[in-house]
Amino acid sequence: MRVPAIIFPADPLNPRRPDPHFAWEARLLRELGGRHHLVDHDALLGGDAREAVRQVPEDSGPLWYRGWMVPSARYAEFAAALAGRSGTLLTSAAGYAAAHELPGWYRVFEGATPDSTWIPWDGSAEGPGPEELAAAVARLGGSGPAVVKDYVKSRKHEWHEACYVPELADLAAVGRVVGRFVELQGEFLAGGVVLRRYERFERADGAPAGGDGGGGGGRAVEARVWWLDGRPVLIGPHPDTPHLAAEPDLADVSALVRALGCRFVTTDLARLADGSGWRVVEVGDGQVSDLPHGIDASGLLASLIAA
Ligand SMILES: Nc1ncnc2c1ncn2[C@@H]1O[C@H](COP(=O)(O)OP(=O)(O)OP(=O)(O)O)[C@@H](O)[C@H]1O
Ligand SMILES: [Mg+2]
Structure with a gap:
């Protein structure tokens, strides 16, 4: 059985080395006798997965990734590009x-x-409308405090502005917090808007x-x-x-x-x-x-x- 290698993001300024954020993990892996490869994170995010995995050798066998978050669709392209080089990500898309x-x-x-409900995002800049929000609030029981996030991340550092809803029954306030959240997430909003009971x-x-x-x-x-x-x-x-x-x-x-x-x-x-x-x-x-x-x-x- 082959021993898995780990793929880390490459340092954008020095593509032959791991990104500084992950350098200590790569060093520790080496000390443990493990091998690592590098992926070009910007190319992966930009939709060019084949270019992104250029430095991963052919027939690299079983692989883990340790790196920055990528959208699920980009991860699927990553897995496919590695499969094209006979490498297998041990976590499927x-x-x-x-x-x-x-x-x-x-x-x-x-x-x-915490009880949660979500509204898939259709890609429009405005985010969910008042009727969709009212339906989501009703699914959560209609009252009490809540937290807003997308399928992956919150804006917890903008807690009062774009994360915390003191009272779900105040639909205008729900609309304000969700609207601000959608605006701040911009093109990075992942999947849709989630409401969770606080x-x-x-x-x-x-x-x-x-x-x-x-x-x-x-x-x-x-x-x-x-x-x-x-x-x-x-x-x-x-x-x-x-x-x-x-x-x-x-x-x-x-x-x-x-x-x-x-x-x-x-x-x-x-x-x-x-x-x-x-x-x-x-x-x-x-x-x-x-x-x-x-x-x-x-x-x-x-x-x-x-x-
Ligand atoms: N339902 C909830 N009730 C109370 N507090 C919550 C709830 N959901 C989130 N929080 C608070 O907000 C913070 C951020 O929420 P969450 O972890 O879901 O978002 P995140 O942005 O993905 O965070 P991370 O930095 O862990 O990736 C949590 O660490 C927690 O303190
Ligand atoms: Mg968290």
Whole structure:
């Protein structure tokens, strides 16, 4: 059996080297006896996958990717271009979309993650109209606070402007926050608009995350758990709070990760402020989830090349 290699983005300024953001992972991989190849991320995003994989040798065998997020359609082109060179990404295009986009993983995690609904984006600049928003609000129960994001990302740093909706029953306010979110995401809006019921997560300073208590959103203490073939191979902090360790209870989440059926994924877990347990904030594809700097990733990388 051949040992998988890992593909990293090339440094745009020095295409024979890994992008500086991933250089430490590539170095660690080498120390562990692993091999890496490079992909031209800009060419991949620009729709020229064949050019993007030019540096990956022919017949490269099993491959993982560790790099920047790419839209699911671009990932499919990436996988096809590698297949054209007899290389096999160990996460299929369908598997990538399932873990990377909320509608791909939501049904499996429903009940363990905040209630959510979504409106696919048709590519028009305005985003969803008032009737579509009213229908989405009704699907979420019609009242209470909520969070706005797209299939992949939020604008958590613009919490009050483009992320947090204090009251869903205020349809004008829903329209304002969603409108601003769509405007700020622009051409990068992934898939569609998601509305999620807001839940009070435990925060580093003891107050609930987000809300009006000051500090804005995105400050919940989250643990990022890295799963390979249904087993947790690394449990660390979320990259936003690299110094805050958490020890999540994984009993229920393990079964859900196995049910999703993707080989390499992450789950971000937060504890409810009332102490009643852990919630899945989001699921991600392990290939494009950020690793906090300074974390010991040797077990993770060793598992990937032993997979
Ligand atoms: N339903 C929710 N209830 C309460 N807080 C939430 C909810 N959804 C998101 N948040 C808060 O907003 C932050 C950003 O949300 P989320 O993780 O879904 O978006 P993201 O932009 O994909 O983040 P990441 O940086 O992890 O990729 C979360 O870390 C959490 O603190
Ligand atoms: Mg997140």
